Amino acid sequence: MGEVLDRPTTPAGPRAGARAAMPDCARRLRLCEAAAGVFLRDGYAAASMDEVARVAGMSKRTLYQVFPSKAALFEETIAATLVPIALDTDLEREPDLRRALTGILVAAAEHLLAERQIGIFRLVIGERHRSPELAAATHRVLTARGSSVLERRLATEAAAGCLALSNPGTAARMLYGMVLGSAQMRLLLGVRDPPRRAEIVALAEEAVGLFLDGAAPRGQQAQAAGRR
Structure with a gap:
């Protein structure tokens, strides 16, 4: 009952x-x-x-x-609080890779940079000496979810030969870091307010653009350089 x-x-x-x-x-x-x-x-x-x-x-x-x-x-x-990021599952299957990666990163950033989520991270960091088990629990939770939507999409594109990646997991963490890293650090320190959606979208678009230029197969990189 x-x-x-x-x-x-x-x-x-x-x-x-x-x-x-x-x-x-x-x-x-x-x-x-x-x-x-x-x-x-x-x-x-x-x-x-x-x-x-x-x-x-x-x-x-x-x-x-x-x-x-x-x-x-x-x-x-x-x-x-931290793991169930509200992602549209269709993003993983979105045909336009640039749109898919941007959408995934925006959804992740909007979730993880929100006030409550930042508060949880601050709590874990602030009490790490008195209660070290909190950091261990946080690590377990964040690693137990397995590969992220972003990593799975990158792995699919790499397997199809559309991206030149040796490790999709590393590439996913790099992309998340480009979008989340600086803002998350400043939020943890309390020196800025949570970013607005427009700021997150602009940052995600720029990060994805840089990433796709660098991860394109060599032939496509040469063609892009020729066009420039």
């Missing part, structure tokens, strides 16, 4: 006094949403499971049934 909420605390929940079953996936997501807010407000060490349960509108017993420890809750909160 799903969780029975007698006193929901969010507008999206059922009306006060109503009894509603909540699917397990929705319960986990709700707890992670509540936990993200508590962790960001109080810090990892000071955050309490009691407060997470209260914010989520659930009992502490239910919280521990879903997440046996604060460490387990934090790791899934990281996964829910």
